[in-house]
Amino acid sequence: MFIHIGDDNVIRSEDVISIIDYNLVSSSTINEEMLTNQKANNMLVNPVQEGTKSVVITKDLIYLSPLSVLTLKKRASMISTISKLEDYSEAFEE
DSSP states (O other): EEEEETEEEEEEEEEEEEEEEEHHTTTTTTHHHHHHHHTTTTTEEEEOOOOOEEEEEEEEEEEESSSSHHHHHHHHHHHHHHHHHHOOGGGOOO
């Protein structure tokens, strides 16, 4: 399944390693250094940090998202719930 994380970015839910509040990341010098290094290596998507609320870390890239961690968590939970639903579409075909 896929998650829309804002700014026209859609990622595979299986690729998500972590979603972190940007305020927590920006308050840590180690995390700031990581973001700086990833930006230098072109591994940071949406490097403009104005309006950033969360950092989405995937297998391949790091995304800065304008959506909050809670919103992204709800979207991921909704996808998880949808994927667990039974497919009854054949039951209605006659």
